Amino acid sequence: MKKSRRTHRRFCYGELGRRPVCMNYGVGVREAELRRRSTMPETESGAKPKPRPIIRIGLFLVAYSFPVSVICYAAGVFALLLLPVLAKNTYVSENALMPGSATPMLSNDDALEGHKFLKKIMNWESSSELPGIGIAGIIAEHITRLGGEANYHMFQPVQSSFRPLNFFLAPDTGTINENKSCSSNGINVIGIVRAPRGDGKEAIVMVTPYNSSKIATVEALSLGIAYSVFSLVSRVDWLSKDIIWLAADSKHGEYAAVASWLKDYNSLSFGDLNIYSGTCGSDALFPAHEETQFKDDQTATGFRRAGTMAAGIVIKVADKSSEYENEVLNIYAEASNGQMPNLDLINIVNYLAVHGQGFQVSIKKILSLLDSWWLHCLGELLEWFGNMAESLNPEWKFGIPVRGYVEGSATLARSLYNQALGVPTGPHGPFRDYQVDAITMEISSKFSGQQILFLTRVGRLVEGVIRSVNNLLEKFHQSFFLYLLTSPSRFVSVGVYMISFGLLVAPLPLVSAALFFDVGELRFKSWAWLNAAKAVLTVHLWGVAVALLPYFISKNGSLPAVSLMQWTILSTLAFFFINRATGGSSRRRSEWRLLKSATIAATFIGLCLMSVINFATAEIGALLLVPMCLSAAPLMSSRVTTAKGRRMQMLLNVLLAHLVFPPAAFLLTKGALDGFDTVGLSDFWDWVESLWVWSSATFLYVCVVHLPCWLLCIGILLLRS
Known part of the structure; x- marks a missing residue:
């Protein structure tokens, strides 16, 4: 048998990256090569390796970028229109809140005291050049009578200015106008009740804005509500968090009054004790008369603080005729840059208002969408599909009535619009800048002749919210911070509404890659x-x-x-x-x-x-x-x-x-x-x-x-x- 011819040729059988893989062979070249090829994978035998499946999918999407882009954008718009259908019912995630588990303790006597308090404010007539001092003095006097700690917070009107470096931070409170006189200063009154079962490390804030220059009846009602609740919490023994009542002087704006106080509250300075000294000190602002002479240990001329704020509740009364049979409670929750409070705070307010006091809770809507014909047509189509799916399988219950879809879409559009503006919708906005959950409750009611009953119902609602937050052992964290509301009891979470955004922007990288590779x-x-x-x-x-x-x-x-x-x-x-x-x-x-x-x-x-x-x-x-x-x-x-x-x-x-x-x-x-x-x-x-x-x-x-x-x-x- 003839032996194989020896040779010293170099045989290259593949590539590793860009470098060829070669070997020297001598005896049995043809037999060794056939044996090697029979045992090697198909890609090593000379065939071009196939790309991975994800790369093949990407190349396919880039190759057909135009139809894929049209489909993705249309799907994104449709997913956005489906959000009211995909909304879920709200629920209280934190079990410790337990809204409505306790019987309200606020009685008619507390409401009667609040009514006397607001009557005294409304009947007060200014006899000095500083009309705001009298109202602030009355509030501080009644706080000290209840055993609380009262102090004044003076702030000056600010001039709004554009500061580009303040973006993504807390809104700028402006610059102080030093040329203003003392009479133009705003004066907040702060009352504090120390918790008998607490350690002073946490607090709950009630805010009632009022115009000290010309107080209205609805503002006096909000002060009466807060006073009724304050008189209750000053004598209960179940408090584990301090209660702060901020009577915010809103003659320079509701937001400015609350923001100025929060800024001083959260900033430690050595000038706290002397903050009111000088020509605009408390002695100059509060002349001695029978309504403002308090003991030094009751009314502080310095700045007093309580614990870290767990939640904030802004109480406002709107002078509006109700379109419903019951009183209407409007909830405002949007803060700067679209920030929202924890959903549990809205849930407990909604639950206590509806099931506890019989209020009609409402979220602002875009009214023009309620009469939109195309939205009604889409709602009818979705209702028909939902009914047909339920007839095929009773477990497929995703249908929604036409009216519910239209109202949900109008509420969702308003929620999306308010968040997109990035401007707070009420005096609760400054709280969110300090990572404090807060909302504004605006109550609209036909309260003529029934003010005591009105004070009782709203006071019990505020009491229930305080009791729920008082039960918390930690900050709000269980529920959602990223959500859109379609009604007070239905919401769309971040995991659902991000789908529409992802579909809308998905065409951009595909088309960009297709254009780049198409250049050649x-x-x-x-x-x-x-x-x-x-x-x-x-x-x-x-x-x-x-x-x-x-x-x-x-x-x-x-x-x-x-x-x-x-x-x-x-x-x-x-x-x-x-x-x-x-x-x-x-x-x-x-x-x-x-x-x-x-x-x-x-x-x-x-x-x-x-x-x-x-x-x-x-x-x-x-x-x-x-x-x-x-x-x-x-x-x-x-x-x-x-x-x-x-x-x-x-x-x-x-x-x-x-x-x-x-x-x-x-x-x-x-x-x-x-x-x-x-x-x-x-x-x-x-x-x-x-x-x-x-x-x-x-x-x-x-x-x-x-x-x-x-x-x-x-x-x-x-x-x-």
């Missing part, structure tokens, strides 16, 4: 991609400059229309400096595609970051920006061959360009909510001013994310393909 060899053989990235970065820097311009414009003190014109002119001048970077060099088809890819990527990053800060703003921004980002293409595009298709594409792009422009979007939204007859161009400046005064992150989103994206899309429309 240009992305590797030239620096066109770097030019596109530079253009996008330059425009976003321009957005930062636009966001800072109001800081200088607001110093002029001009009218809103004049300030808006100055802002527009300065922004336009800044735009000319970046015109070349946005589109001057992007003349070829591949280059505008790279510019669009970079624009979409930056928009996707901005929306995702904003969803962490304020989800509602990101959700509304995705509804507006995603269609424009996907459809943006040169108006004189060569991709559309037919004249009809070119006209349709041009009409769509022009329409979206007008709708997405921030002033136009705001005016259309305001017109849909309040009526177009009350809308003016200067309203946009007022809205922007309110955003930066409240340090709302929505202002930065509009200037740094929304406006640059709109400008880049406009630049793409004006290019030639």
